[in-house]
Amino acid sequence: MESGPMSVDSAPLEPPALPEGNANEPTHGGHSRFEVELEFVQSLANPEYLNYLASRKFLTNPAFIAYLDYLQYWTRPPYLKYLTYPTSTLKTLELLQQEKFRQDIISPDLAHMMIMEGMKTAVEWHREG
Amino acid sequence: MAKNGELDACFERLEKSLDKMIDSIAKGNPSEAIAEELVACQNDLQGSMKLIETWQNNEARLQQLRQEVSLFDTQIKDIMSSLWNIRKEVKATQTTPTATTKKHQFTTAELLAFARRISRNTLPAPGVTNGVDMTAPKPPPPNADADDSFRLQSQPTQNQTPNTSFGASFGPGITSGSTPGPVSAATPNTVNDTQPSTQLPPSQPTKTVTEEKLPEHIEHGINPRHGAVFYPWPTQEHIRSGALASLQRLIDAGIDPKGYDPGEVERKKQEEEQARKDAEERARQEREAAEQRMREERERMARERELARQREGGSDRRDSVAVGSAKPKQFTFLGADDDDDDDDD
Numbered sequence: 001m002e003s004g005p006m007s008v009d010s011a012p013l014e015p016p017a018l019p020e021g022n023a024n025e026p027t028h029g030g031h032s033r034f035e036v037e038l039e040f041v042q043s044l045a046n047p048e049y050l051n052y053l054a055s056r057k058f059l060t061n062p063a064f065i066a067y068l069d070y071l072q073y074w075t076r077p078p079y080l081k082y083l084t085y086p087t088s089t090l091k092t093l094e095l096l097q098q099e100k101f102r103q104d105i106i107s108p109d110l111a112h113m114m115i116m117e118g119m120k121t122a123v124e125w126h127r128e129g
Numbered sequence: 130m131a132k133n134g135e136l137d138a139c140f141e142r143l144e145k146s147l148d149k150m151i152d153s154i155a156k157g158n159p160s161e162a163i164a165e166e167l168v169a170c171q172n173d174l175q176g177s178m179k180l181i182e183t184w185q186n187n188e189a190r191l192q193q194l195r196q197e198v199s200l201f202d203t204q205i206k207d208i209m210s211s212l213w214n215i216r217k218e219v220k221a222t223q224t225t226p227t228a229t230t231k232k233h234q235f236t237t238a239e240l241l242a243f244a245r246r247i248s249r250n251t252l253p254a255p256g257v258t259n260g261v262d263m264t265a266p267k268p269p270p271p272n273a274d275a276d277d278s279f280r281l282q283s284q285p286t287q288n289q290t291p292n293t294s295f296g297a298s299f300g301p302g303i304t305s306g307s308t309p310g311p312v313s314a315a316t317p318n319t320v321n322d323t324q325p326s327t328q329l330p331p332s333q334p335t336k337t338v339t340e341e342k343l344p345e346h347i348e349h350g351i352n353p354r355h356g357a358v359f360y361p362w363p364t365q366e367h368i369r370s371g372a373l374a375s376l377q378r379l380i381d382a383g384i385d386p387k388g389y390d391p392g393e394v395e396r397k398k399q400e401e402e403q404a405r406k407d408a409e410e411r412a413r414q415e416r417e418a419a420e421q422r423m424r425e426e427r428e429r430m431a432r433e434r435e436l437a438r439q440r441e442g443g444s445d446r447r448d449s450v451a452v453g454s455a456k457p458k459q460f461t462f463l464g465a466d467d468d469d470d471d472d473d474d
Contacts, residue, residue, distance in 0.1 A: 029390070039363075057302050119259040122259065
């Protein structure tokens with residue numbers, strides 16, 4: 001997203017309400033916080049997007065780093081089951097907790113390597129033999 | 130012991146015949162019959178001896194079998210005893226109480242639903258290979274773990290300047306869903322979903338594939354998935370068309386997305402529009418009703434006038450008829466407007 005690199009809001013303390021709940025929380029542009037954060041955490045699985053965020057200096061912003069830490073609630077039930085790209089999302093979320101990865105992903109070569117490996121693994125993991 | 134008796138009898142007969150034979154020899158008159166009897170007795174004795182030998186062999190065999198039976202009995206008893214002890218031990222073992230809580234926090238149905246939901250994002254469609262040669266043997270898993278390999282590969286890129294080609298594709302300038310622009314030569318083009326990767330492992334044995342490959346235009350026609358690529362993450366198109374992109378559009382339009390609900394705004398707008406239309410419709414209906422009332426009033430007045438005229442015309446005719454027959458008894462003013470064809474409504 002194209003907001004200013006340093007305009008990341010401070011992370012909310014509590015994870016959002018589940019979609020099953022009838023919480024009347026204010027929407028963000030018509031979307032619930034759950035919906036927006038689910039979409040965002042899964043977008044992080046896209047290496048190009050990570051590279052983009054790094055190039056916009058998001059990944060060195062302490063507020064954004066705190067937000068990444070906050071997003072780890074997606075690794076736990078009951079939020080875990082809502083991930084539709086669970087493998088890549090969880091792995092990326094884990095990597096993003098490492099400062100070294102946050103620094104290195106600014107390299108397009110690394111992003112490209114992750115794309116190639118991810119695509120290759122996606123077709124090879126279920127191969128027999 | 131019957132055998133012993135039989136053997137004794139044979140010995141006895143042999144001794145007697147031997148005595149007879151000795152007597153006959155001693156008397157100098159050996160008898161051939163006695164000699165034959167002696168031979169017969171000897172043969173009997175030998176037969177009996179053979180029987181005894183067989184009997185003794187059988188006896189020995191019986192003894193051996195009894196010993197074996199005894200041995201096996203002992204073994205069976207030992208086994209039975211061991212089994213009994215084991216049974217006792219098993220029964221005496223304290224079993225772990227069965228956990229009353231569920232092992233998993235989800236049901237099978239939920240698990241299957243989850244699998245169904247994620248399957249389209251974790252497994253490519255049939256025929257989509259991402260450029261990997263599926264006929265080649267599966268490469269062995271790497272020895273180093275993922276983190277290590279990542280570190281090794283990422284080391285030389287420490288000092289590279291950030292490449293904005295990826296970033297630009299997420300920028301606001303092309304959020305309309307256009308295909309990302311060309312990237313620099315140093316940057317691999319990985320953003321185009323419709324292009325199969327040509328940079329996957331160079332070790333693919335492509336000879337046989339190219340031999341059987343159809344021309345490009347035919348390939349497109351017969352294989353709808355020709356050139357399709359599978360990404361195990363949300364693509365740029367997904368991200369651009371999602372909630373985050375819509376929030377960015379709101380921000381770009383100067384609207385604070387917090388608490389803003391486009392659906393609600395649209396609904397309110399529609400309600401206002403509907404209310405305006407309803408008001409217009411009501412005004413129109415009222416106007417039409419008023420006009421209708423005025424028309425009806427005019428018609429009613431015209432009818433009344435007509436009736437009045439008809440009444441006046443009728444009395445005039447009756448008067449005329451009366452004039453012909455008799456003199457009118459009373460003067461009646463006929464008025465000036467006595468034309469029946471007059472229609473001034």
